[in-house]
Amino acid sequence: MPVTSEVDRSDAAPDGPALPVNELFSSLQGEGTLAGVPSTFVRTSGCNLRCWFCDSSHTSWEPTHAWMSVDDVVAAVEERTPDHVVLTGGEPAIHDESFELLRRLDDDYHLTVETNGTVVPPKGTPVDLVSISPKLASSTPTADRIPAGVEGDTDADAADRAERHEAARVELAALAALVERYESQLKFVVTGRDDMTEIVDLVDRVREAASVPVPDDEVLLMPEGQTREQLAGTRETVADLALEYGFRYTPRIHVDVWNDAPES
Numbered sequence: 117m118p119v120t121s122e123v124d125r126s127d128a129a130p131d132g133p134a135l136p137v138n139e140l141f142s143s144l145q146g147e148g149t150l151a152g153v154p155s156t157f158v159r160t161s162g163c164n165l166r167c168w169f170c171d172s173s174h175t176s177w178e179p180t181h182a183w184m185s186v187d188d189v190v191a192a193v194e195e196r197t198p199d200h201v202v203l204t205g206g207e208p209a210i211h212d213e214s215f216e217l218l219r220r221l222d223d224d225y226h227l228t229v230e231t232n233g234t235v236v237p238p239k240g241t242p243v244d245l246v247s248i249s250p251k252l253a254s255s256t257p258t259a260d261r262i263p264a265g266v267e268g269d270t271d272a273d274a275a276d277r278a279e280r281h282e283a284a285r286v287e288l289a290a291l292a293a294l295v296e297r298y299e300s301q302l303k304f305v306v307t308g309r310d311d312m313t314e315i316v317d318l319v320d321r322v323r324e325a326a327s328v329p330v331p332d333d334e335v336l337l338m339p340e341g342q343t344r345e346q347l348a349g350t351r352e353t354v355a356d357l358a359l360e361y362g363f364r365y366t367p368r369i370h371v372d373v374w375n376d377a378p379e380s
């Protein structure tokens with residue numbers, strides 16, 4: 117069972133550095149090269165993208181949060197046992213206070229930042245692993261491809277939203293800066309074989325733009341799916357694609373084990 121406990125939350129932003137935090141919990145890292153490692157997750161609210169498949173739509177499409185001071189986030193992390201912290205969201209890199217939080221935790225924790233790779237932290241921000249999940253064309257929302265439970269809107273609004281997502285989803289210079297500056301992984305959400313041409317092309321472009329190598333085993337293919345049932349439909353195809361292309365496969369342990377229950 118994931119370890120859960122209530123965090124003291126107030127509605128209004130407190131004085132001083134604070135973050136919109138949607139949830140704070142401890143679980144096993146479910147994805148990527150550190151899958152299986154006990155970790156405390158800090159999930160910030162707010163995102164600059166709108167992936168149709170977002171498994172955290174309560175941070176992106178319909179952001180909910182309570183403000184927490186950076187002091188309180190640090191205290192809540194310190195109350196827990198894991199020595200790995202995963203800062204995720206939403207998109208944590210859109211908040212300057214995320215970088216303050218990382219500086220505060222740097223001495224005592226292994227720090228992973230999960231990001232869509234469109235925003236680069238200021239130079240000197242401590243991060244032990246940047247887990248970058250660049251978004252492909254297959255992530256773009258359309259009028260009939262929006263998260264379950266989110267109300268649809270007019271076709272014109274949906275078209276605007278799709279256009280904004282398309283324009284914002286890949287920032288090549290940001291991707292290159294992130295892989296140059298930090299230990300990193302490129303973790304692609306794969307919906308099927310049709311995504312592979314774009315993945316290969318984007319990895320090539322990052323390799324050309326960056327001054328450091330991007331080895332194949334730092335390129336991860338992750339099956340799309342928020343539930344066990346959905347993953348059952350994608351995982352074998354994606355595992356086969358990883359083998360065929362020489363990239364690494366990552367499971368989604370929290371979905372396999374807890375079916376992506378809240379705070380898991």
Ligand SMILES: C[S@@+](CC[C@H](N)C(=O)[O-])C[C@H]1O[C@@H](n2cnc3c(N)ncnc32)[C@H](O)[C@@H]1O
Pocket residue numbers: 163169170171172204205206207208230231232233247248249303305338339340341342
């Ligand atoms: C909710 S995002 C938050 C961090 C950041 N915004 C990002 O996209 O990387 C955390 C991770 O979940 C992945 N993800 C979101 N929805 C997913 C889905 N339906 N299937 C597989 N992975 C998903 C994202 O690609 C990312 O790797």
Ligand SMILES: Nc1nc2[nH]cc(C(=O)O)c2c(=O)[nH]1
Pocket residue numbers: 143144145146147157172204205230369370380
């Ligand atoms: N266990 C667990 N591992 C995760 N890795 C990335 C997650 C995320 O939603 O950002 C996540 C999550 O929500 N739970």
Ligand code: SF4
Pocket residue numbers: 163164165166167170171172173175176205206207232251
């Ligand atoms: S970038 Fe991340 S948080 Fe934002 S909508 Fe996509 S998956 Fe969700």
Ligand SMILES: [Mg+2]
Pocket residue numbers: 171172
């Ligand atoms: Mg999740």
